[in-house]
Amino acid sequence: MELTQQFENAVAESKTLPEKPSNEILLQLYSLFKQATEGDVTGEGPSNPFDFVAKAKHNAWEEQQGKSKEDAMTEYVALVQRLKG
Template identity: 40%
Template sequence: MSLEEQFKQVSDSVRNWKTKPADSENLALYSLYKQAIAGDVNIPEPSGMVENAKWKAWTSRKGISSDDAKKQYIELAGQLKGKYA
């Protein structure tokens, strides 16, 4: 299975977990997902509290390649799966 296929499979399964991960874990997953699919942050900093937290988490991944972000996402999701799936 290619990295892209594995990433898609894992990201689809994360959306169907029984329980939502803790905020910090969810931000980590979100930021890796965004970095994997969109690359470095490409939008201005938002003002809303939730949106700003997501933006800052994504910004923290700046410079990570798409493939590395996918690998890190898959690894983190694997660590959290037993807790939330």
């Protein structure tokens, strides 16, 4: 199966996991998804210093900086498979 199709399937499967992942895993899924679909993060991040969720998401995505879209897709697929058990 083509990587893009595997990624799209994993995105759909991530919404039906048997149990809700930890916040750390959710941030990892988010950052890999953003890297795979949009590439490197741009901008400064959230301007509101008290928007902790947006800041955490921005920082997680920023940690993926430089990773190719293909590598991010592969890691996302592998993570979802691991979470499915």
